[in-house]
Amino acid sequence: MSSELLPIENYVPHRSAMLLLDRLLAADEESAIAEVTVPRDGLFMHDAGMPSWVGIEYMAQTVAAWAGWRALQTGRAVQIGFLLGSRRYETAQPFFAPGTRLTISVRCELLGDNGLSMFDCRIEADGAKELATARISVFEPVDGNAYIPPSPATGQCSVP
Template structure:
């Protein structure tokens, strides 16, 4: 099976689609990659702030949801980042020229769309740079959920 373009799996577009490529995925995990360049969103003074690591992780979780949907013949759906727990980063910023590997692994997934993923970011040598647990919500019908939420 060929590896799909990661941009087809994440419901972000344009400059807000932060990940570079999908490395591999299965039912429980996904590995993605992002190269830090001057063209990277949030790039400033030779780096991307480490706080962006949470969004790299969240988009990798979204890519996993998209990959799983594709395996079932379903469309990619919108989801929501609810929060992060215990985000710990060993660097203040991700330097230009770095190639980061993002790994997300499902810790739990409820039938109601709530999920939690254990996440990590590594540098090119495999050294751990950041970890967190990311919590997400993917409603079965996003339009219906948003309409109910607006009331």
């Protein structure tokens, strides 16, 4: 796995409150590992903590970081992609506790020429306890902006 990594913003198109990951820890041709410390406030947060269903988005953003890392390795631009769905999302608890350091691991199981891919994903807490697993399907089209309507204010496509 790679050791020289850029800040997460270089690998994913997400910005502001929708960028949920803190950093990309490792990436190679088949997998990636990212990290997030569960925030104490902000988007999606409840009194009991971060709902564990947000884990699917943590997984999807780790896949996005993997795809962005791969693109930059070959001199291509980072593209937007789409989470199509998940299979067998299982979680050990209903919420992730604020302050918990989560490690998200994704491994590509299928990478189609048509932009469709499937990943095996895992979330662990503080490097040891497995909290969630899933298989997710994603789509990375050649031109993702063609799937996003232009903003009425600017006339340009924008991803939050």
